[in-house]
Amino acid sequence: MASPLPLASHSVEASLEKYLPEAELKEVKRILYGRPIEDISAEIPEPTRQAAKDNDFALQAYRIAAAPEQIRSPRLMRIGLVQNAIVKPTTAPLQEQRAAIHDRIKLITECAAQSGVKVLCYQEAWTAPFFFCTREKYPWVELAESAEDGPTTKLCQELAKLHNMVIISPILERDVENMDILANTAVVIDNHGNVMGKSRKNHIPRVGDFNESTYYFEGDTGHRVFQTEFGRIAINICYGRHHPLNWMMYAMNGAEVIFNPSATVGALSEPMWSIEARNAAIANSVYTCAINRVGSEHYEHEFTSGDAKSAHNEFGEFYGSSYVAAPDGCRTPGLPRNQDGLLVTEVDLNLQRQIRDKWCFSMTGRYDMYAKELTAFTSPGYQRPIIQAPKQ
16 A cells, blocks of 8 residues: 655644644634535445455545525435555556456445445546556556456446446546557446446646656547436546636536546645645536545656656655535545545535526626637637737
8 A cells, every 4th residue: 555645644634633723623624625514424334434444445425415495306426436556566467457456446346335326436547557657658558458348347337237336437548449549538337337438538748757648649539428327427537627628618518527537646736636626616616526546656667757857766656635526615525645545425416506506607607708719819820919008
């Protein structure tokens, strides 16, 4: 499992709870996390909670409620987010690495089902180390697989059907029908075990050790939304969270919950992590789910980042901290920064319309104006409308 990060505790929330008096802590949490939400850990079956302890992963559970309505009944969706470290060292045979992760996630998925989860999302490229930092093609690209019928998709189909659960499975895809290209892809499997479709990563990082364009380019699936039995979902993979318009397009296309499966390290992005998905939830009146892996991954061969730093074998600690944010800006506490975890969150989708009625972001948005100006901006010969001061 992951080694501890240099923090007094395994989460920011735990540090606050350790050092702040109760009354002050309550006010700080209100400012940082919005209105209080209900901790429903006690509703999780005791054997499931014990299984989490025995298998060394955190299990946290919350409820984000909406106001009661006279005509509409609550529209409840119980979401599960999974964060994890790799299980085997990166030097182990590839089949062993993937099989070990499959076994680990299968166990956590079973606990999610026992916790009542109906839509479960794994982290970005969950079946492998996040080897994209190395820029080595082999052996790593051997782990790429078909989104439609690869071994990981088949496993998820079995689990989804068994547990009556929608599963979002982000993988490195090998598109055998399109000249074997690679893609960073989330496969959506419905609760009957059928592959609903896939959504590819729209924005590819070229920053620090994240050299992903060595392997694949920007996705071609646009901003798809999947109508499941439990609600409408979309997947904004990793780097797309830095692009506000990416979130907006999923919301405009009807998403009620947008998942952000990621893999990012503390030195690069941790100060941004708690802000971006939450801001997207507020700006678009949707639920957002931020998921990050944990641990440190050591590679046999050194690599460099093009930033004048010395060659190295690993690129920092993945800091976990997965959380769910709501349309009104409230959010769950995060999972630990240094431990595998399952975050269970029951949300009422009615909150989306309630917040849109309150804040009127959709009504006051100037989408026609934005569209006109973006069209002009992307056209040859665009002139910025900058007004100069008169010459004296």
